[in-house]
Amino acid sequence: MLELFQGSSALWVLFSTGLLSATLLPGGSEASLVAALTLGEQPIWLLIGVATAGNTLGGMINYWLGRWLPDKTSDEKNGHKALQWLKKYGYWSLLFSWLPVIGDPLCLAAGWLRMRHDLSLVLIFLGKAVRYLLLALVVQGF
Numbered sequence: 120m121l122e123l124f125q126g127s128s129a130l131w132v133l134f135s136t137g138l139l140s141a142t143l144l145p146g147g148s149e150a151s152l153v154a155a156l157t158l159g160e161q162p163i164w165l166l167i168g169v170a171t172a173g174n175t176l177g178g179m180i181n182y183w184l185g186r187w188l189p190d191k192t193s194d195e196k197n198g199h200k201a202l203q204w205l206k207k208y209g210y211w212s213l214l215f216s217w218l219p220v221i222g223d224p225l226c227l228a229a230g231w232l233r234m235r236h237d238l239s240l241v242l243i244f245l246g247k248a249v250r251y252l253l254l255a256l257v258v259q260g261f
Contacts, residue, residue: 129155133166134173141177141216141223141247148174149254156258167255171248178216178226178243185230201228210234213242217250 133151140146152170155161201224204212213229216222229239 126160129158129161130165130169133169137170137173138177138180141174141226142180152251152254153258156255163255163259167248167251170251171244174217174247174251175240175244178222178247179236179240181223181226182230182236182239182243185227186233188227188231201225202232205229205232205234210238210242213239214246214249216243217247 133148133155136146136151137148140148148170152166155166156163201221204215204221204225205228213225216225218225226239226243230236
């Protein structure tokens with residue numbers, strides 16, 4: 120399995136696992152990042168960047184899926200924890216789009232609530248990048 124993380128294929132595997140784990144499909148990209156970091160064949164900044172790009176793209180796929188959902192009146196947009204977070208904390212809650220269980224619905228709910236896609240993209244990206252950076256620092260022993 121580690122041969123998947125050697126050479127340029129490591130970047131594709133990292134991007135793909137990042138993308139898939141950020142959609143509503145189950146998966147975890149952290150293990151892929153740890154494997155790639157452990158082998159040390161690629162620069163750390165590149166691995167973090169590729170994982171972040173894939174994971175952010177997956178989050179934005181959820182956002183756009185939410186945009187395709189029929190718009191409801193403001194009174195009907197309640198009940199789910201992700202919606203409650205978005206209503207309480209607004210765009211800032213998208214910094215937590217990396218969290219298990221609630222992260223994917225946060226992105227979906229942002230689209231459904233018709234939040235601005237440019238601000239959503241920036242905050243989703245930042246949240247996911249910080250998570251991967253912290254994970255890389257832990258794995259590298261900083």
